[in-house]
Amino acid sequence: MIKLTTNVLGTFALKNGKIIKRIPFPSDPEEVAERLLQIEGGVCREEIQMIDELRETGIKEIHVQNPGRFLGKNLEMDFIEDKESINPLDIAREIGVSKKEISELIFLSNLELTKKKLRVLERDQILIQAVCSLDDIEEVSNRLIGRLREWYSLYFPELDTLVKKHELYAEIIALGDKAPIDPGIAKNIRDAKKKSMGMEFSRSDLNEVKKLSDLILKLNSFRRDTEEYIQELMQDISPNISALAGPILGARLISIAGSLERLSRFPASTIQILGAEESFFRFLRTKKKPPKHGIIFQLPEIRSSPKNLRGKISRIFASKLAIAAKADHFKGEFIGDKLREEFLKRVEDLKKSNNNL
Template sequence: MLVLFESPAGYAVFKLLDEKKLAKVEDLYENFSTPEAASQVVKLKQFEKFEDTTEALAAATALIEGKMGKGLKKVLKKIVAKDAHAELAVADARLGNVIKDKLNLQCVHNSAIQELMRGIRAQFESLAPGIPSKELTAMTLGLAHSLSRYKLKFSPDKVDTMIVQAISLLDDLDKELNNYIMRCREWYGWHFPEMGKIVQDNLAFAKTVKLLGDKTNSATMDFSSILTEDLEEQVKAAAEISMGTEVSTEDIENITYLCDQVIEMTEYRTQLYDYLKNRMQAIGPKPVGACRCQTHCTCRLTDELGQASCFNSTNRGKALFRALKARKDTPKYGLIYHASLVGQSNAKNKGKIARMLAAKCSLAVRYDALGEDGSAESRAISGTGKGRAKFDKYRNKSEVIQYDASMDSTLPSGGKKRKFNDDDEGAAPKKIKTAEEEGPDEATIKAEEESGMAEEETKQEPTTPSSEKKKKKKKKKEKQEEEA
C-alpha cells in the first residue's frame, strides 16, 4: 500500500512496509515514537518539491476544495505507470474520489489512515532527510500566511460584512433621526404648536422651521420651495392666531441648529440607502429585506444553507428567550411576519404568506449566493419561469363588496325591487285601485278569488254541538206550524 502525504514543502509518497499494523489503530501511534521505529513502518518512495510559495499556495487551495492540482496529477501519473494495481492511502475522502474517477487508482480512507498520517507528520523531518528543518519551518510559516491572505481576499464574507455594517448603520440612523425630529417638534411646539399638525413630513417640517424662525415672520416668508400652496396658506393662517408662547432669539437659533442636524442626517440616510440598494442589487432579491435577513444570519452563505423555517423565525431571539423563561408558547414568526407587505393582508392569511415567502426567500438566496448567472433581473420563481415577476398580484387590493338585495327572494321577479331611501319617508302613500278604476277582467277575477276564499273558510270552520240543537228546534217549530 502507498501513502500520499501533503506537506508545505511538497508531495511525498511513502510505502507501507507492514499492512498488518493498521489492524491495531490504538497502538499505531506508538510505532512513530522514534525516527528508527517510524522507518520500520513506512519508507519514502517519491518526493515532489514545490518550486516556490505560489505553487505551494495553489496546491493547498486545490486540496482544500477537494481538487487535484497539476503537481499532484504529475506525481500520481508516475505511480500509475509503476504500481497501477497498488492501493493509495489519502487523508481526504473527497480527494480520493477525484483520484479514483480520473486516474482509476484505488484509494483508501479510514480511521487507521488518519492515525498513520499523524505519525508521518510527527516524524516527517527524519523520514524526508533531503529537507532541512529550518527550511521546512520557513516554508510552513510562509504557506500559512499566504493561505490566510488568500482566504481573506477571496472570502465571500467580505462583501457581506460591508452590507451588514451598512444596514446596521441605517437602523441606528433611523432611531437617532426619529429622536431628533421628535425633540424638534416638541421644542418648536411651545412656540408654534399648530404647525406640527399641518406639516406632517419630518424633512419639510425641519426646513420650514429653519426658514421661518419666529412665527411672526410668516406673512413675509415664501414657502413655495418646501410646501404646497394649500399647506403654505394653512401655516400662514395658523401663525396669525397661534396660541404658542413667545421665545427669545437665542432659543430660535438653537432650534435652527437642531433642524440643520435633522436635514443633514436625512440627506445622509438617503445616500446610505441608495448605496445599500445598489450594493445589494447584484447579490440579493429584495435589497433592504435581504439586508436585514443577512444581518441576523451574519453571512449570506449561512442564509443559503438555512431552511425556510429558519428564515421564518429570524430575529425572534428576545421573544424566544422571554417565552422560554416564562414557560409559554414560543413565537413562530419573526422578521418576515412583521414585514410591511405581509402586514397588508388579513390576520388569518399572515402566517400562510410568511411561510410561503420564507420558502421563496430560501430559494432566492441560494440562487443569488451560489448561482453563476450574474444578472439582477427579477423573475418569477414558480409558475412560468421565463415570465417576469408581477408584483401587483402580491399587493393588497381593497375591494368593497356590496350586498345584492335581489338575491333575497328565490321567486322570479319581473322587475327590480325598489330601493328604500330616506327621502321616501315623507312621500304620499300609493292609491289603492278600486273595482271601477280597474278593468272589467281584473274585477271579475278578483271577485271569483274572493268568493273562492270565502267558501274555503266556511269549509274549514268546524261544526259545534250548539248549532245542531238550534237547527233541530227550528225544524220542530216548522212542523208544529204546518200541523196547526
C-alpha cells in the first residue's frame, strides 16, 4: 500500500510506513505557504510530479487523506481515502530534520499563509467596492440620460427617435457637428431639425442642457475606466473566473457571494441562481417554477440560446465556474482557457442536438 502525504517539508510517498520517494519544497517559508494554499483545495506541482513518477513505476492506486482534492485533475491514478494521518515530526525525524527546525518552518510558513489569505481577502473587498461603484455609476448615468432625453425633447423631440444609443445622443448635444456620427444619420438629423416641432430654447437654456450632456459623457468615461480597473483586479485575483465568465460578470459573481472564498465554497446549484434570490424565495413560498439562472443570464451563451436550453447551459456554466472559483481561491494552476473551451464545446453539442430534434 502506497501512501502520499504532503507537509511543510515537501511531498512524500510511503510504503509500510517508510519513505520510498520524496520531493522537497523550497526552503523559503513564503514559497512553502504558496504550496500549502494550493493543497487546501487542489494539488501542488510537487504532488503532480510525485504521482507521475509513481505511475511510471506501475503503481495504479494511492492512499491519501482527502481524495476529493485530486479529482478532476486528469492524474490517471485511483485515490483511496486513508483516515490515518501521518505526523510531520515522524517524517522530519526520518529525513534528519530536527524538531526545532521543522517547528520553526511550520510557524513561519503558517504566518506567511495567514498573510496571503488576508491579502486575498483585502483584494476581494477592493474588487467588491469597485463593482458597487460601477453599479452606482450606471444607475446615475441611466437616470441622467433619461432626464437629458426628456429635457432636450422639449427643444428637439425628433432626435429621441432618430438616435437610440444613449452615449451618441449625449455626444450630439455636447459636441454638435463634431459628434462622431454616420453621415446618413447626420443628414437625417439636419433635415428633422429644419421642421422640428420643438419649442424655442434660449442660449442659456441650451447651455444648461449641454452641461448635463457633458456630465453624462464624463460619467461614461469614468465607467470605462472603472471597468478596466476591475479587469486588472480580476486578472490578479481570479484569472480563471475572468477567463471563463469574463472579468465584469466574474467580478459581479464574487460581489454577490461576498468574497472569492465564499464563492469557492458554493455548489454549482447555488452559483447558478446567484442574483435571483427574490425569485428563489418566491419559489420556496409558492412552489411554482424555480429560477433557472441568476446574474449568469448576462453571459451571451446563455442569453442568446433557445429558451429550452438556457437551464441546461446555466447548469453547465455554473459547474465550470465552481471549479474556476476553487482554482482561484486556492491558487491552483491556470485552467480558465481550458474550462472556457470545454464549456463552449458542451454548448455547441447541445445546440446541435436541439436542432436535430
